[in-house]
Amino acid sequence: METLLVGQTVLIPRPAQIGQDPLGAGLVELGASVVYSPVIEILPLEAWGELDQALRSMPNFRGIVFLSRNGIQAVVQRAEILGEKERLMKTLGQLHCFTIGQGTAAELVNQSGQTSQVPTDSNSQSMADLLVQQRVRAPFLIFRGNRGSQVLPEQLSSASVPFQQVVAYRSADVTVADTEIVDRLGEGRIQWVVVTSSAIARSLVGLYGDLLRRTRLVSISPTTSGVLVSLGYPPTAEAQRYDFKGLVAAIADSERDQRGA
Numbered sequence: 361m362e363t364l365l366v367g368q369t370v371l372i373p374r375p376a377q378i379g380q381d382p383l384g385a386g387l388v389e390l391g392a393s394v395v396y397s398p399v400i401e402i403l404p405l406e407a408w409g410e411l412d413q414a415l416r417s418m419p420n421f422r423g424i425v426f427l428s429r430n431g432i433q434a435v436v437q438r439a440e441i442l443g444e445k446e447r448l449m450k451t452l453g454q455l456h457c458f459t460i461g462q463g464t465a466a467e468l469v470n471q472s473g474q475t476s477q478v479p480t481d482s483n484s485q486s487m488a489d490l491l492v493q494q495r496v497r498a499p500f501l502i503f504r505g506n507r508g509s510q511v512l513p514e515q516l517s518s519a520s521v522p523f524q525q526v527v528a529y530r531s532a533d534v535t536v537a538d539t540e541i542v543d544r545l546g547e548g549r550i551q552w553v554v555v556t557s558s559a560i561a562r563s564l565v566g567l568y569g570d571l572l573r574r575t576r577l578v579s580i581s582p583t584t585s586g587v588l589v590s591l592g593y594p595p596t597a598e599a600q601r602y603d604f605k606g607l608v609a610a611i612a613d614s615e616r617d618q619r620g621a
Contacts (some may be wrong), residue, residue, distance in 0.1 A: 364615040366391035368551040371541065371575075373399040373560055382463060383554065386608035395550070397538045399563040402430050402505075403530040408438070414501060414526040415439055415448065421524075422498035423456035425487070426476070427512075429467040431503040432459075434529040436471045449473075458500075460487050461603050482603040483581055488515035496521075503528040507559055509583070533563040545571040554607055555595065556580045558587040565591045578610050 370387050376396040377384075384394045405411060415438065418424065426432050439448040452474045459465040461482035468476050479486035488511065491500055499522035502512065506527050516523050544550045545568060553575050555561050561584055564572065576596035579585040585598050597614040599606030 362612065363391035364612050365551075369393045369395060369544070369549060370552040370554060370611070371544075371550050372396050372554050373564055374556070382466075383604040383607060386604060387611070390608070390612060392552075395541070395544075397541045399534050399560055399567055400531050401534055402434075403532055404434075405527065405530060411435075411438055411526055411528055412442065414503075414524070415442065415444060418448070418451045418455070418501060420498070421455065421501040422496045423458055423491075423494070423500050424452065425458045425491070425500050425502040425523075426464055426468060427460050427484075427487075427502070427504045427508070429464050430505060430531075431528045432464065432467045432471055435503055438528070456494075458487065458490065460484070463604060481601070483583070484509045484511035485515065486602075488512050488519075491516060491523075492519045492521055494521075499523050501526065506530045509558070531559065533559075533566060537567045542568070542571065545574055548574050550575050552611055553577050554580075555584055555588060556607070558584050560584075561587045561591065561593075565593055576614070578607055578614070580607055 365387060370392045372384060372394060374396065375398045387394050415435070436445065436448065439445045449472050452472050457468060457474055457476035459468055459476040459478055462478060465476050465478050468474055477490065479490040502523055502525045504525060504527060513523070513525060553564065553572065555564065555577055557580070572593050577588060577593060578597040579588060579595040580599050581602045582598065585595050588595050597610040599610045601609065
């Protein structure tokens with residue numbers, strides 16, 4: 361086992377997870393210390409009518425699309441509050457489910473026992489390609505957050521694929537920087553920062569600004585890299601596979617290149 365990251369600390373800017381985090385576990389396997397500090401907070405909806413109606417009408421859809429773990433958790437929690445969790449589980453078992461990323465797929469299995477189809481790449485374009493291939497008349501139901509890429513709905517609309525989007529949760533930028541992270545970045549004690557979305561990229565820069573120039577950024581995708589570049593913080597590395605394994609590999613490859621130079 362390679363120990364490329366022994367003595368290095370990697371910041372994952374989201375909450376620590378209960379149970380094993382595949383990203384953190386992959387970094388620890390390479391010898392890294394991992395710290396978690398969220399830059400986005402997940403909030404409940406301010407109004408529930410649209411989500412509640414979508415939950416009740418799920419049997420009318422061809423398939424259910426989850427874009428994140430947060431979406432799955434929000435849907436299950438709301439169904440439980442409404443006393444309809446059992447009905448939700450039954451419905452999920454009768455429909456085709458689609459998820460972006462292996463982490464989201466694993467969360468669906470954890471919450472409901474249901475498997476899902478996962479596109480080759482963990483991004484909206486790849487999900488759009490997968491759904492277009494289904495060639496269906498009944499609509500897909502897409503659960504998402506209040507922010508995020510419009511690539512999926514735009515691509516489905518262009519291909520005349522019927523769908524309905526429903527916001528299942530809200531996200532907002534954390535507005536107060538973590539003082540421990542500020543100190544660590546300022547002292548050069550964080551060697552890598554993982555950037556897993558465009559929203560996280562913007563929030564990171566808003567919170568920590570020039571302190572990010574004292575570390576190295578690794579981006580999950582060209583889209584996220586583009587946002588970082590536009591903000592003046594180009595990443596040192598970019599995942600070739602747009603998921604957690606790709607992020608770990610990108611850091612490892614960068615370390616190997618640096619040592620070989």
